[in-house]
Amino acid sequence: xxxxxxxxxxxxxxxxxxxxxxxxxxxxxxxxxxxxxxxxxxxxxxxxxxxxxxxxxxxxxxxxxxxxxxxxxxxxxxxxxxxxxxxxxxxxxxxxxxxxxxxxxxxxxxxxxxxxxxxxxxxxxxxxxxxxxxxxxxxxxxxxxxxxxxxxxxxxxxxxxxxxxxxxxxxxxxxxxxxxxxxxxxxxxxxxxxxxxxxxxxxxxxxxxxxxxxxxxxxxxxxxxxxxxxxxxxxxxxxxxxxxxxxxxxxxxxxxxxxxxxxxxxxxxxxxxxxxxxxxxxxxxxxxxxxxxxxxxxxxxxxxxxxxxxxxxxxxxxxxxxxxxxxxxxxxxxxxxxxxxxxxxxxxxxxxxxxxxxxxxxxxxxxxxxxxxxxxxxxxxxxxxxxxxxxxxxxxxxxxxxxxxxxxxxxxxxxxxxxxxxxxxxxxxxxxxxxxxxxxxxxxxxxxxxxxxxxxxxxxxxxxxxxxxxxxxxxxxxxxxxxxxxxxxxxxxxxxxxxxxxxxxxxxxxxxxxxxxxxxxxxxxxxxxxxxxxxxxxxxxxxxxxxxxxxxxxxxxxxxxxxxxxxxxxxxxxxxxxxxxxxxxxxxxxxxxxxxxxxxxxxxxxxxxxxxxxxxxxxxxxxxxxxxxxxxxxxxxxxxxxxxxxxxxxxxxxxxxxx
Numbered sequence: 001x002x003x004x005x006x007x008x009x010x011x012x013x014x015x016x017x018x019x020x021x022x023x024x025x026x027x028x029x030x031x032x033x034x035x036x037x038x039x040x041x042x043x044x045x046x047x048x049x050x051x052x053x054x055x056x057x058x059x060x061x062x063x064x065x066x067x068x069x070x071x072x073x074x075x076x077x078x079x080x081x082x083x084x085x086x087x088x089x090x091x092x093x094x095x096x097x098x099x100x101x102x103x104x105x106x107x108x109x110x111x112x113x114x115x116x117x118x119x120x121x122x123x124x125x126x127x128x129x130x131x132x133x134x135x136x137x138x139x140x141x142x143x144x145x146x147x148x149x150x151x152x153x154x155x156x157x158x159x160x161x162x163x164x165x166x167x168x169x170x171x172x173x174x175x176x177x178x179x180x181x182x183x184x185x186x187x188x189x190x191x192x193x194x195x196x197x198x199x200x201x202x203x204x205x206x207x208x209x210x211x212x213x214x215x216x217x218x219x220x221x222x223x224x225x226x227x228x229x230x231x232x233x234x235x236x237x238x239x240x241x242x243x244x245x246x247x248x249x250x251x252x253x254x255x256x257x258x259x260x261x262x263x264x265x266x267x268x269x270x271x272x273x274x275x276x277x278x279x280x281x282x283x284x285x286x287x288x289x290x291x292x293x294x295x296x297x298x299x300x301x302x303x304x305x306x307x308x309x310x311x312x313x314x315x316x317x318x319x320x321x322x323x324x325x326x327x328x329x330x331x332x333x334x335x336x337x338x339x340x341x342x343x344x345x346x347x348x349x350x351x352x353x354x355x356x357x358x359x360x361x362x363x364x365x366x367x368x369x370x371x372x373x374x375x376x377x378x379x380x381x382x383x384x385x386x387x388x389x390x391x392x393x394x395x396x397x398x399x400x401x402x403x404x405x406x407x408x409x410x411x412x413x414x415x416x417x418x419x420x421x422x423x424x425x426x427x428x429x430x431x432x433x434x435x436x437x438x439x440x441x442x443x444x445x446x447x448x449x450x451x452x453x454x455x456x457x458x459x460x461x462x463x464x465x466x467x468x469x470x471x472x473x474x475x476x477x478x479x480x481x482x483x484x485x486x487x488x489x490x491x492x493x494x495x496x497x498x499x500x501x502x503x504x505x506x507x508x509x510x511x512x513x514x515x516x517x518x519x520x521x522x523x524x525x526x527x528x529x530x531x532x533x534x535x536x537x538x539x540x541x542x543x544x545x546x547x548x549x550x551x552x553x554x555x556x557x558x559x560x561x562x563x564x565x566x567x568x569x570x571x572x573x574x575x576x577x578x579x580x581x582x583x584x585x586x587x588x589x590x591x592x593x594x595x596x597x598x599x600x601x602x603x604x605x606x607x608x609x610x611x612x613x614x615x616x617x618x619x620x621x622x623x624x625x626x627x628x629x630x631x632x633x634x635x636x637x638x639x640x641x642x643x644x645x646x647x648x649x650x651x652x653x654x655x656x657x658x659x
Contacts, residue, residue: 013132014111018104021139024387028149028394029096034403035277035420039066040080040152042090045517047081049549056081060241065515067243072236075192076155092151099154106161107139109168114355116171120210121317126362133379134358140386142272143350145393146343150277153344155193160328160348162189162196166225167206183228190232195331195348197233200225205323209316247336253283254336259295260284261341262329266298268346269353272389277397278407280414280444281340302326317359324352400424408437415445419454426454431461449479453488460492466641468492483513491522493578501578502526510539514546524556533563573603580612589616607637615646623654 033042046052046062056062060072079098087094114131118124138144147156165185170177189196200222208218261281268274284292302322309319328349332342365375396406404421411417422437435458441451456471472492475485490505506523509516520543527536537560543553576599583592596613599606614629630647633640 010111010115010128010132013128014108014135017107017111017132017136017139020136020383020387021104021107024140024390025100025145025148025394027391028145028397029093029100031096031149031394031398032092032400033090033095033151034397034400035150036064036069036152037150039064039069041095043518044080045515045547045550047077047084048547050081050085051549053078053081060239060244061515065513067241067513068245070241071244071246072239072241073155073192075158075188076152079154079158080151095151096149099148099151099157102154102157102161103144103148106157106164107135109161109164110135110138110351110354112172113164113168114358117206117210117320117355118317118359121320121359122314130358130362134354136383137358137386138350138354140383140390141269141350141354142275142386142389142393143268143343143346145390145397146275146277147347149394149397150344153347156195156344156347158192159189159194159196160351162186162192163199163202163328163348164351165189166199167202170203171206180224180228183225186225187228187232190229190236194233194236195328197229198327198330200229201327201330202324205320205327209310209320246338250283251336253285254340255334256287256292257281257284257295257340258329258333259299260291261295262326262333263295263298264341265329265346265349266302266325266353269350269357272386274410275343275393276407276410276417277343277403278411278414278417278420279339279341279343280411280417283340314363315359318356321352321354321356321359324355325349326352328352400427413444415441415443415448415451418444419448419451422458423454426458426461431458434458435462447478449475449482449485452478453485456492457488460495464641465496466645469642481512483509483516483519486512487516487519487522490519494522494526497574498578498581499526499530500575501581503530504582514542517543517547517550517552521552524553528556528559528563531563533560536560536563573599573606573609575599576602577606577609577612580609580616584612584616584619589619592616605636607633607640607643610636611640611643611646614643614650618646618650618653621653621657623650623657626650627654 040063041047043065044062045065046055052062056074056077061067061070063073063077064070080095083095083098084090111131114134115127118127118130147153162185166182166189169182169185173181176182186196186199189199203225204218204222207221208215212218212221286292287296303326306319306322306326309315309322326349328351329345332345396402400420401424404417404424407414407417408421418437418441422434422441425431425437426434435455438451438455438458441448442455445451452471452475456468456475459465459471460468472485472489476489479485486505486509490502490509493505494502503523503526506519506526509519510523513519520539524536524539524543527539536556540553540557540560543550544557547553576595580592580595580599583589583595593613593616596609596616599609600613603609610629610633614626614633617623617626617629627647627650630643630650633643634647637643
């Protein structure tokens with residue numbers, strides 16, 4: 001048997017692993033874009049041209065269309081632009097192929113790292129087999145599916161690949177270490193995602209455990225890597241746009257929760273269940289809770305196990321794997337992030353767990369003298385079971401509806417997950433079902449402006465404009481510096497033929513976020529429909545100045561040249577009502593009252609004009625006049641709920657003022 005293992009061709013063995021991993025992921029290549037893919041991929045105009053690649057390295061705002069999500073990841077953006085070019089558009093299969101290719105590359109490099117680590121710990125004829133099993137164990141583990149399926153999270157793939165490749169080159173080419181070639185993939189990994197910067201710790205542990213017996217010598221040989229990684233982190237920090245906001249509310253409560261989270265990750269390696277794309281876990285309230293204490297006990301036991309394994313040469317591969325798990329978990333455990341936990345955070349640490357588990361399992365099998373006729377089928381059954389689990393996770397990630405349905409079941413207290421599941425129902429025209437989910441989400445996320453936008457859209461779709469207006473207004477008040485509330489509000493009022501107000505809202509959206517092409521496109525359409533050739537020309541030129549290859553803007557610019565001038569705007573009641581609304585939202589209440597009066601002069605039966613006038617009087621605390629105007633609005637249109645609410649509020653305020 002020993003002879004057969006010595007004769008195994010590692011290249012063919014790795015190819016066999018690739019085939020098994022491909023079978024596990026064969027059903028994922030047609031899966032759709034999800035979640036953060038929207039603002040980094042599908043709606044991101046910067047990835048639509050290879051000419052933007054140099055800018056990715058000088059301008060972090062190109063990573064996302066959402067200012068709070070703009071981090072500096074130029075390698076990721078470059079790969080997305082290449083995929084867009086190869087696919088000639090947004091075809092997910094091409095993006096999945098790229099991610100999967102680099103995933104296989106990482107697996108291929110994990111094999112020599114594992115094999116040489118096992119050889120340094122304890123030479124033996126079965127180390128090739130153990131290393132191969134560790135790679136396939138990691139390759140088909142369902143936890144990896146969360147990262148492989150989530151296109152924008154290829155940053156985790158590149159980051160982990162950089163660290164693995166750096167260690168592989170260091171181990172396999174000892175004569176070239178002084179040239180620092182092994183640091184090139186590490187640097188590229190850092191430019192993909194910062195966690196690759198923990199490479200010096202991984203390198204130190206490997207040198208200390210397998211290449212040197214002294215801490216001092218290991219530290220000295222790690223210094224070049226530390227210098228490169230520290231410089232990389234400083235550079236990324238300076239290149240990250242100031243609008244980036246990746247933190248959570250409380251760093252203290254975030255950190256005391258992380259040991260419990262790590263215990264959960266550790267459990268999922270051995271019992272791969274409970275995966276969810278968006279958790280509903282919240283920070284622990286105290287370090288003295290049972291969960292917090294259990295997490296601390298887990299860390300204490302893990303550290304004790306590492307120390308015990310370090311003292312025995314044959315167990316050092318286990319120690320190194322466990323140290324990898326802890327070290328790779330540092331970035332997401334120490335730096336307080338927006339979510340307490342995420343399944344894709346297991347991707348990097350599980351490289352170490354795969355090595356530690358396989359090494360420990362091999363020693364146990366050897367000591368128990370498990371016969372090959374039992375061991376081989378058992379391991380094959382284990383791999384088949386994990387591969388099946390991966391294929392099931394791929395199915396969950398196949399569509400937005402399947403993904404968010406899964407999240408709503410496994411994370412029922414996650415307002416964002418419930419909202420996103422509601423969006424999939426709304427896309428199918430099920431507005432009643434969507435509203436049910438949106439209102440459930442409102443319980444858990446009462447101040448989420450995106451949820452307010454979606455509530456407004458749903459209420460507008462079922463014919464309740466008063467509630468729609470209320471939710472749009474609240475979305476704007478919750479996020480006055482975000483472009484999306486103004487865009488969706490502008491799109492909605494355009495549907496109500498309130499074109500001047502729609503143009504005003506879209507202009508605010510494009511001013512707040514010049515990269516928001518959807519707002520630019522709709523604004524150009526409305527300017528064209530209004531006959532505003534000069535405005536259309538200016539808007540199209542501004543888009544082309546930022547995105548020179550934009551075909552839609554070029555088309556609108558051509559149309560502006562032949563657009564006949566708009567006729568003088570007639571003074572209409574609707575026009576003055578729109579004007580009054582703009583004045584109201586701008587806080588110009590006296591101007592709002594004047595515009596409402598002009599509308600009423602042209603159409604005394606316009607209930608909306610009376611309502612706007614009453615709302616402005618109420619804002620000025622002129623309760624009697626506000627009550628009179630709202631009474632007239634209700635008389636003219638008894639079903640106008642907004643006027644009813646304004647009337648009731650004015651009466652209550654008048655009573656309170658008289659006390």
